[in-house]
Amino acid sequence: xxxPREMFAYEGGxxxxxxxxxxxxxxxxxxxxxxxxxEGVGKATFAYRAARRLLxxxxxxxxxxxxxxxxxxxxxxxxxxxxxDLLVLExxxxxxxxxxxxxxxxxxxxxxxxxxxxxxxxxxxAIIDTADDLNVNAANAVLKTLEEPPExxxxxxxxxxxxxxxxxxxxxxxxxxxxxxxxxxxxxxxxERGVASEHDADLLARMARGAPGKAMTLAAEGAIDIDxxxxxxxxxxxxRDDKVLLGLADGFRxxxxxxxxxxxxxxxxxxxxxxxxxxxxxxxxxxxxxWAAVWEQLVRVPREAEGLNLDRADAFWSMMxxxxxxxxx
Numbered sequence: 351x352x353x354p355r356e357m358f359a360y361e362g363g364x365x366x367x368x369x370x371x372x373x374x375x376x377x378x379x380x381x382x383x384x385x386x387x388x389e390g391v392g393k394a395t396f397a398y399r400a401a402r403r404l405l406x407x408x409x410x411x412x413x414x415x416x417x418x419x420x421x422x423x424x425x426x427x428x429x430x431x432x433x434x435d436l437l438v439l440e441x442x443x444x445x446x447x448x449x450x451x452x453x454x455x456x457x458x459x460x461x462x463x464x465x466x467x468x469x470x471x472x473x474x475x476a477i478i479d480t481a482d483d484l485n486v487n488a489a490n491a492v493l494k495t496l497e498e499p500p501e502x503x504x505x506x507x508x509x510x511x512x513x514x515x516x517x518x519x520x521x522x523x524x525x526x527x528x529x530x531x532x533x534x535x536x537x538x539x540x541x542e543r544g545v546a547s548e549h550d551a552d553l554l555a556r557m558a559r560g561a562p563g564k565a566m567t568l569a570a571e572g573a574i575d576i577d578x579x580x581x582x583x584x585x586x587x588x589x590r591d592d593k594v595l596l597g598l599a600d601g602f603r604x605x606x607x608x609x610x611x612x613x614x615x616x617x618x619x620x621x622x623x624x625x626x627x628x629x630x631x632x633x634x635x636x637x638x639x640x641w642a643a644v645w646e647q648l649v650r651v652p653r654e655a656e657g658l659n660l661d662r663a664d665a666f667w668s669m670m671x672x673x674x675x676x677x678x679x
Contacts, residue, residue: 354394355398355431362531366396367415370416374403384519384520387527388528388560390561403418437476438479440452454487458491460476461494474502474503476506479508480507482514507519530561540566573613576617588674588678599666614666647672
């Protein structure tokens with residue numbers, strides 16, 4: 351997937367861009383912006399577009415938008431992660447490795463970064479992608495920066511769960527909310543880019559819950575095939591060919607395997623939720639408590655497997671046994 355720092359095409363945040371561009375033009379630019387909304391609706395893409403404008407990239411397109419020339423030297427520096435006036439805190443390290451959270455040592459770079467005058471741009475800009483990934487100490491370090499607004503400095507905090515942030519962080523930021531798209535719009539977005547067939551695009555849109563970026567990620571991760579595997583597992587309960595399950599379990603190794611493991615559990619949980627909802631709506635309430643308990647396990651196990659470094663294959667087989675027991679009862 352293309353990183354937001356390299357993305358120039360943009361849609362869906364026109365109102366937010368107009369609000370930001372207006373504040374900049376009127377000289378009323380807030381020092382901290384909290385960008386909220388579901389994962390995959392364009393918050394990080396917006397942050398990089400705003401950063402290009404603040405750092406002096408040549409503007410193109412209509413007034414009120416943050417379009418920039420991809421060939422502008424500033425755009426090229428940002429894409430190469432080499433602009434001296436841009437600091438980015440994110441889970442991914444420069445060598446491409448993912449971390450569980452953004453460490454406090456990196457958050458403590460913010461005061462020093464903002465204490466310096468811009469090296470080559472009108473502003474200094476920092477992006478935290480995402481603020482949800484700050485540990486407690488890192489969040490407190492960010493708060494110290496917000497308590498002493500930097501001169502000619504702008505901080506963008508991206509969050510999919512703003513309620514989890516410190517209230518004192520939220521209160522010191524101007525919020526821009528990014529709403530999810532309709533399923534129909536996400537489907538059209540995928541189809542226009544040739545990402546999936548009409549049927550698959552519609553399914554991806556429902557999985558992504560109105561987030562076009564997440565839908566693109568799901569397509570790249572093979573979510574359609576994983577959703578099909580989840581349906582096959584549930585359809586054949588309480589029996590199931592263990593050879594097929596062995597093939598699934600063998601695919602849970604390594605970083606990519608971790609995501610396949612999470613996706614399979616997500617799709618199983620989603621389909622059990624839908625099944626229970628249909629049963630409740632039709633008055634067939636027998637066994638709903640049993641399936642609700644299984645659903646809770648499907649949601650909880652991937653977090654425990656990651657946090658406690660459990661063997662994913664063992665967790666998978668244990669979950670299959672619980673599914674079979676629920677189907678037999």
